[in-house]
Amino acid sequence: MGNVDDINYFNADKQLYYRQTDTAGVTRTYILDLPSGKKSLWKHPESLSPVKGAHYTASRLHIAEDTIRHIKSHSNFIIRNYNTKDTVCIENILSYEYYNQGQNIIFMQEKNDERIIKYGPTMGPYKEFFKGKKKVMPSSFAFDRKELTGKFDIKDSLYCNFSLAKNKVDTLLCVTDVPVPENHQIVRVNLMKNKNYVLLELANTNNPRPVRKKETRKKDDSFDLELWTWDEYEVPTLQTTHTYQRGAYDKYLYNCKTRQLVKVVPAQCEPSMPYRDMEDMDYMLYTDGTPYKHEREWKEKLPFDIYAVDVRTGESKIVGKAYRDLPKWSPTGRWAMMYDPHAKNWNKFDAKTGEMTNVSADIPYPVYDEIYDKPAPAPAYGIAGWTSDGKYVFVMDGYDWWKIALDGKEKTTCFTRGYGRKNQISYRILYSNIDKEIYEPNEKIYVLGVHMKDMSQAICQIDMKGNVRTLIHEQCGYRVFAFSDNRKYCLWARQSVSTFPDLYHSTANFTDIKRVTDANPQQKQYLWGSVKIVEWKNYEGKQNRGLLYLPEGYDSKQTYPVIVQFYETHTEEKNNYPIPMLSSAMANITYAMSNGYIMFMPDVHFTIGTPGQSTYDAVVSGVNWLIDQGIAHKGKIGLQGHSWSGFQTTYLVTKTDIFDCAQIGAPITDMVTGYLGIRNGSGLPRYFMYEDTQSRMGATLWDAKEKYKAMSPIVDADKIHTPLLIFHNDNDEAVAYEQGRALYLAMRRLQRPAWMVNYKGQGHFVLKTAAQKDWTIRMMQFFDYYLKGTKEPRWMKEGIQLKDRGYDQKYDLVK
Template identity: 80%
Template sequence: MNKLIVLVAFTLMASYSFAQQKRPLDVEACTSWNRIDNSKLSPTGRYVTYKIVPTERGYSDSDKIPTVLFDSKTGKKCLELSNVDNFKYFNQDKQLSYTQTDTAGNTIIYILDLPSGKKTLWKHPESFAPVNGAQISASQINIAEDKAKNIKSHDNLIIRSLKSKDTLCVENIVRYDIFNAGKNILFLQDKGEMRQMKYGPIMGPYKVLLKGKKNVMPAYFNFDQKTLAGKFDIKDSLYCRFNLKDNSIDTVLCVNEIPVPENMKIARINFTKNPNYVMLEIGDKDKFGKKRKKETRTKDDSFELELWTWDEVEVPTLQTASTYQRSAYDKYMYNLKTHELVNIAPVEANMNLPYRALGDVNYLIYTVETPYLKEKEWREKIPFDIYSVDIHTGISKLIGKEYREQPKWSPTGRWAMMYDPHAKNWNKFDAKTGEIINVSADIPYPVYDEIYDKPASAPAYGIPGWTSDGKYVFVMDGYDWWKIALDGKEKTICFTRGYGRKNQISYRILYSNIDKEIYEPNEKIYVLGIHMKDMSQAICQIDMKGNVRTLIHEQCGYRVFAFSDNRKYCLWARQNVSTFPDLYHSTASFTDIKRVTDANPQQKQYLWGSVKIVEWKNYEGKQNRGLLYLPEGYDSKKTYPVIVQFYETHTEEKNHYIMPLLSSAMANATYAMSNGYIMFMPDVHFTIGTPGQSTYDAVVSGVNWLIDQGIAHKGKIGLQGHSWSGFQTTYLVTKTDIFDCAQIGAPITDMVTGYLGIRNGSGLPRYFMYEDTQSRMGATLWDAKEKYKAMSPIVDADKIHTPLLIFHNDNDEAVAYEQGRALYLAMRRLQRPAWMVNYKGEGHFVLKTAAQKDWTIRMMQFFDYYLKGTKEPRWMKEGIQLKDRGYDQKYDLVK
């Protein structure tokens, strides 16, 4: 035998031996996984901090977990700090500060030199507050009242140089703002009965901008560090603007000069983005300042009555003490030049103002949801009507009825984009002319979600942004971006040049700390490219000419946590079915990639699995997709047990890492694969009014396809669903005997009583789920009586021949416990095999670790018995009577 053959044989044997050493996941293994918390990138991008936290620990407990500091320059962990909080980098990431709490509850501040780790105690009485871009700390400290020395309680500002150790104390500080990279300061300061507004170099000397007695001076100011301009008011009466460039102060508004109608009073003043206009809310003077009369009634505590009235705005389960105490007033526009006051909106209106700019416009928009307030019980979102109003005359006009999404304003405040949920198109509203024009008519593809299958109107794919000059808006279709000239003088173009649709890539916003809606001429926009065929993802950049550049593309999903302040580096994670989303550090172009964490090295010890997208033709004659999870080392010649599990659609989750956790409801796919199961998750797309039949057409056709392919085998196919898919699984077992067992969790089994129920958690009647959203009936019970009955599987419980394990907890906040119990009682009366599990006091999901362990064991024992042919556990054979509860869990198998 030559050396090459020997080497190959040895390698194969070693690989086989390693595979044999791997073991299936068990309950204890599911408690050994970790998550990553508090991941942060330093401002320069050099350092990463994070915590590795056991999944069993709650988020409130993670403060006891050490924080790790990773240095991207060396590619290694450089520090580990225990019981620390409030990390602050400063001095160009050469130092950081943090706090620790001692056993007596005292907060201690330390300064750490990087990367050496040299630690210095902050010994000063004030808090450490480094100023960005400067070698100083600036923070307030309160001086307590000392009656003996005639000192009133006040705040001092301590400015301490970290370089020279020089210190300045600005006494009696009221408010301050440090700007120009820590070089300058603006502040209000009291001295006796006087108050001054000063500014100047951080350590002085200071110029006086304004001074006077406290009662005629501002108590605060707003300041724009870029323009060096700001504003303040004096007792909500005199409103002024100031500018440090020319040391000027101008009076903008004197409230006493506004021609308020007789017997009316100003309730609120809102300065708009246009210097010529002020928005006012004005109401009846007699209704202002009136305190509620002191309660003099005597309460009858002998009983408590809850009265339900048919025409109230809200049912009692939604009412709060403040339900009917909302104060609102008519809206007015005041012209600071002409001094004209115009009533532009009624009391019930919600103004939809441009929040970036309000140019020289003649019309504004407001919305009114009052006619639809009661409909919150049968609609997912309360609709509203949209009105335009002439700000010079106050004349309003209805321009949109029963809309669902608020209008979105351009950067200049000239245009508003409005998605019409009925026509399913984008309209532009011109705030100068009041015109409304359909601007998506030239886009040859739908601008709304084409596969949306709920009764409510399909939502738009969305607006990813605008050009900074306000001339163009970008609108998305299912794949590409379109560039629309708002003035209508240019033809609408496909900004991404059709590359997305041609290659079946959907370009969507990549969410991170640098999300933008306003794009400069030299902008390079980060986007997520979702490859729809295999659901792999890419991180791309699109320049303002529409050129798309792929930075990284793998069979995985991405999440970007942060880019550094200089936009040179980023912190991100990648994941797929076998790759935990560990942290990675790289350049902003996703080169020079360094792995930061290895949170779960123990994964190598366990059998895992793989996933692929499968496709077949369903019983409606449509192409149907789903996910097929296969055990590690899958052999197509062998027979495997199959669990069919689904909810709505799953193919978009192909590259999700499923952490092997204890079950809180349905089986964990990773756990099942590791224990030799195939997991099948078919997509279900629904026809309104017949959700059960839609489920049958998709799921049963998929199962039969698996059988035809030799992947699934009769006698070894189980079914599982929870909540909405709990209904779906219940419906399926009344229509087919193809499943050898089914586990059903928190199901709606009766659509009639389900529709007429109330969610215990929110107090909201369940109408909206049926008429508008998930349950997909699309009509009231009385408009579709026969369909509601047909979609109520409890009526056909006598047709169930599949053994059931029913899971429903008595404190379920989403689905009434009685729904699952009714299914159990029906099976009991029919004397069909069924077990019901109720973790008393638990809700829609099992949250306590001990209960999760118990449920994971029982669920898998149930499937193992019916699908693997294992011995029956005693709890299935004997039950657990009251005398045995908590004493004998009966996990052991019958001998």
């Protein structure tokens, strides 16, 4: 919603609040009374933070040190009764939790040299539950608001359970009772929800972790050497001191009942635990990424192997190799779902038997992203949720949800009854404040229904019998911010190319709709435009889609200039509201339409190894289709791309003269040196982009030498006859500045028209407002000159030499 965020209900749904940041960067909190809509400003020094389900607001307020009054810096916890205006201040509160639907609070407070756990009504009075010396008590505790039980430790030796209902504290674990092996010591204790078990990390005292001593050596500052070693774990650009500081230790599971201690996870591995532990665990999982640690530089997501370990014996076996997504546990902790990226199926792990089973074999459609076109394994569509009893999981295909019985005793069924595929509607989770992964028997699940033909959206409900009910369906995009506590009302926004995402209030069934904000009334004063999905057959013989933006009042009998702008795919953005703003890279769609331009954004789907050719097949075929339809006209077609599409645009102008000008931003122009570069922002070598992700080569340079050369447009710069405006900043954190400069130098040597813009000190995008304004002017002057036939600006005619920089911007047109 632009500069409006953090929108929610409070005070039993009698009010809603939102935060709004103005152009000066000042953020204010506003309160709207319902249903009147009367607005007021939150004027208290602390932030407004409602207690869910109650009529209180509570948040910390930092008090700075006052040396005159001898007050040390501290934080106060301010609780306000919104209705009565009564206020309570709790000093030096450390951690806290609400319970009883926000009517009660439990907190830990620090007083003098003591830490005290207190509880009671949210506004007080409070009862003291437990007290201990500051040096032995932690700064926080764990609390289960349903069971009214919690946990805390006493100086890493005693671990305690407490119950508010029983007003009782019990010792869960005494470290001295654990039968630690000889020459070992406990270094970390991880309490689990299952009170029968504790996960311990043990260090071998015979092999102590090296201690980083205080540096006493004198540093030689006469020169600064950086040594790169071929087989070190990380290249120097990734190395930081903290990488090597945290110790890794073997993990042991301690059974508090049997007092058995079993090594379950090797030091270099990470346990995968259900968030709601089983009553009795027989097997657990852990992941091991060490076989792949050197692949970090050429894979976007580092693979790992998954092992199942018998918690009674410590015996382990591999159950998943080179996986990329962590196991997802069922509500009861009995099963874990694991997506195999190689077989492209969902497997079920049974924590009782240790067995793995393919549970998606009975689903007749792919459960993975079918149009994924990067070299990395295609990801799954995902898990939509679980039934609360833990017996069923819902797995998504491209359109529908499938209900899988985890015990294997029932046949897998299409939960949404094939309605999605039949009507080309993709049902996905509707993200809001009531997101759920666990569904009760009477649940009505809110979902987003994307109509794939025209990309219109619907908000729907699915009940636990699989009945789908459409609540609202429009040619727009939706964002739901919050449902009220009683689930009767909701706050949401709708947007389209010409509809600003204002805030709306309605019933939870999306009836009785009332507009809350009118944040962009000035839009009525301007020409705007429209958008539609167009479709044609590309040069691969496949159906291709794209977005066609037409200026307001478009007349098919007139001739309009066209800017072709693209990245990867765009039809899913059809209902996005393009906010008018200065350009940080590519032309603003709304600005261009308002100035009489048609904007064409074709989808590009790539073939691994030949991304440039894929671009040509999609984009040039689409432009020729526009010409055949009388929408575009030769002599008035421009091209634009930035970053990844900067490469694509550079490639295109070496293969076709159909474009009358091209603006190219931050491009990779040479795949060979691009592959061997380092991203200045992250410090990562760029291998992973080519072998695994966006650049889509799918092989190393040495395994595909000819393809890398063929996809390097700088080699064919002599075939460029299109005037170029090149944009590349010398502090680019993603693509080396030398790549764009090489294209300029090639055009200069070939004596072909080209201009290069470098906003010194700026990065991959122009972020400085003054520079954005300058870039917006120059970019549009460039397109206007070649596509509208306006006079040439002086900066294009004369250039800006060193003596004129900052003195004469030469925006004026040549007379």
